[in-house]
Amino acid sequence: MQPAPTLDSGSLHGSSQAGVADAPGLTLAPATQATPQIAAPGAKPLESMPSLAQRIVGGLRAALPGLLMTTLSLGLFIALWYFATKYRWDFYIRFNNIPSPGEVLGNAANLIHSEKFYNNMWVSVRRILLGFGIATGLGVAFGLLIGQYRVARGLLLPVFEVLRPIPAIAWVPMAIMLWPTNETSIVFITFLGSFFPILLNTIHGVNSVDPVLVRAGRCLGANELGLLRQVILPAALPHIFTGLTVGMGVAWVSLIAAEMISGQYGIGYFTWEAYSLIQYADIAIGMIVIGVLGLACSGGIRFLGNLLMPWLTTHANRGRT
Amino acid sequence: MNPYVKKDSTTGHIQVENLRVFFGRNSSAVEAVSDVSMQVKPGEFVSIIGPSGCGKSTLLNVVAGFVQPSTGTVTVDGKPTDKPGADRGMVFQQYSLFPWLTVRKNVEFGLKQQGMDNSHRAQAARTLLGLAGLLAFENHYPEQLSGGMKQRVGIVRALATSPQVLLMDEPFGALDAQTRVVMQQILTNMWQRFRISVLFITHDIDESIFLSDRVYVMTARPGKIKAEIPIPLPRPRTPEMASTPEYLAIKTKLRNLISEESLKAMGGELKDSGLAGFDIEVGPQGVAELI
The missing domain is CATH 1.20.5 (Single alpha-helices involved in coiled-coils or other helix-helix interfaces)
Structure with missing residues (x-):
């Protein structure tokens, strides 16, 4: 028994040597590693x-x-x-x-060979990619800043709160005046539609980050930028993806309306033009294509989400066993 | 060969002098820590034990740099702890692993902040995980681990940046009794290998005796140091020691000290909630069961 309660360096040496000798004590650990399915190193559980x-x-x-x-x-x-x-x-x-289902099918068979039709589809998809892409970049960036810093919140949030209730469609006349070309104003409308859901969900995501993770990050030496990029952003990612899913839906709503009102080209324009030209079967085709494209875009976001957040899917897999 | 085991034991000196911490402003301010002076010498394992709400976590948070002292000074190796940093590793009571990172990437996090390149990071993390018997789980996500393993990774992650001191805030509080005993042995092992100073917060008397060189007992709010109890039991310590007379003498002493404070804390809480008229008939033994 050591009489001295305080450690001089001598007794410390003694105890540390004992510690090394005692190292096999570490093998006690596997007692807590009961589940055999996670025992193989690196192997995904379940697969084989x-x-x-x-x-x-x-x-x-x-x-x-x-x-x-x-x-x-x-x-x-x-x-x-x-x-x-x-x-x-x-x-x-x-x-x-x-139009009857038969008429729609017949017209669709013709349109499959129409280059103009594909062009309309491509124009709409391009507008979505641009508008939604910019909305994602700005919405996530502003959302992180507003969620994390009080000054950013105080300065930026009032403007966004005032603009938010205005539906993107209400911006059409203003957008036509603001932007030099019709194309940019349609992209702008699409952007507006998806920006707010992405922004708000990002803010919500930042606000619901577990504070202990932020503290852990600081203790491990993360600076402000490191904290934002390596802790806050990944922690908020599930909420951000909720925002992206909602935002993609609103982006399509806004795009189609903008194309119908002020457009040239685009699948919304195609649908409205069909009405004007009394090509009623084409209206249904336009609607179906819009639905399919919207579905594909949501699927793309879900795919991207699974790709970027593998920890959520392994968790779900584990829950299934 | 392994950079982690060569650390000398001349650094890692925590010095707390006349520390007071108030929360809130002016008249409504609550005194959480009252005139605390204590120290952890280089390489020493020191526990702080006290009733819940006594300010022991606040004290730890001041050392970590999350809370500023209202008066007094807190230094680690002479440097004031005015903000958190990688020189003080911290293990939290809640699981605090980053769920989006694999076990190894969690351990690498601190090294990445220091700008260490990818391959060196991976190598260092694997070395540490190997020491803790966790190498087989390096590519798992935290959700796939048991509670004890998560806390073990938490300790390894805190040690990865070679901190001078390790701050632990009831790290085993959420674990079951068997796991906790295993974790205490693992922690003792790691501590002796790394020769790092540890400041350990707990409300478990046996845990504090098993782990520590010295134990500080804190009073009920506002928290003061009530007693400083050396634990002169030889190392390595084994669970069997719990029945030796020396162990039992220390345990009785600590239990009596804490029972008084828990009683005071409970009396205080009753008074605060307007139940002051009620006499509580709880002896020291009864309260000791509660903590």
Whole structure:
């Protein structure tokens, strides 16, 4: 037993040597590492268990009832559309001029070979990519600043709060005056639509960062920029992606409206032009294409989210076992 | 060979002199820490124990640089602790691993802030994880680990920047009893290898005896140092020591000191909440069970 309560360097040496000798004590640790599925170093858990074919068959069997119901649901919808247009139903809602599924299909077969149609699609997608991309950059940057710094919040948030309730569409006349070309004003409208959801969700994400993570970051020597980029941003990323999903939806709403009002080219313009030219089947085609493009964009965001936030999916996988 | 085990034991001196901390302003100010003087010598393991709300975490936060002293001075190796820094590693009570980083990237975080390049970082992190028996889990995300493993990674991460001192705020408080004993042994091991000074906050008497060279007992709010108890038990310490007369004598002494304060703290809380008229009939033994 050591009599001295305080450690002179001699007794410290003694104890540290004892510590090295005692090092195998570390092997006590695996007692807490009970779960065998995470024992293989570096290997993703779960992956090797059933064979791929088995999993596909099993997956199909599990998905079959859902697949049947989906087919039934869509089939009924198209049947209803078919009969409503065939017998020209007219009871407050009028199906007199509505194109039938057959007409739509026929026109679509023609449009597939139309370069102009693809051009319209591409123009809309380009406007979305530009407007939404700029909104993402600015929304996330401003959101991080406003969420993290009181001065930025005090100076920037009032302006954004005043502008936020104005729907992007209400900006159309102003945008035409503000921007030199029609194209830039449409991109601007698209930007406005997606900017606010991204901004607000980013702010919310920053505000809900666990304070202990920020403290840990500071203790580990992170400076302000390091903290913002390596702690706050990744911690807020799930909220930011919620903002991106909402923002993408609003971007399409704003884009289509802007194209219908002030546009040249674009799938919204195509749809409105079809109405003006009494090409009623093309209206339905325009709507369907808008829906499909919107769906593809949401899917792209989800894909990007899974790519950038792998820790969330491994967590979900673990929950499934 | 391994840069982490060569550290000399002349640095890592925590000196707290006449520290007072008030929260709030003027008339509504609450005194959290009242005239505390204490120190942790280089390489020493010191615990602070006291009833909940006694300001022991506040004291630790001043050393960490998160809270500024109202009066008095707090220095580590002569330098005032006016802001957080990598020279003071900290392990928190809550799990504080970055959930978006793998275990190894968590450990590398501090080294990355220092500008160390990728391959050196990875090498250093793997060395440390190997010492803690965690190398097999380097590519796992924190969510995939048990509570004890998360805290072990937390300790390794705090040690990665070769800090002078390690500050620990009830790091094992959320763990079950068995895991806690294992963690205490691992921590003792790491401490002896690294010869680092440790300031350890706990409310568990056995934990403080098992780990420490010295234990400070704090009073109920406002927190003062009530007693300084040396723990002259030989090292390495084993769980069997818990039944030796020396151990039991220390334990009884500490328990009596803390029971008084817990009683005071509870009386104080009752008075604050307007229940002052009630007499609480709790003996020291009864309260000791509570803490």
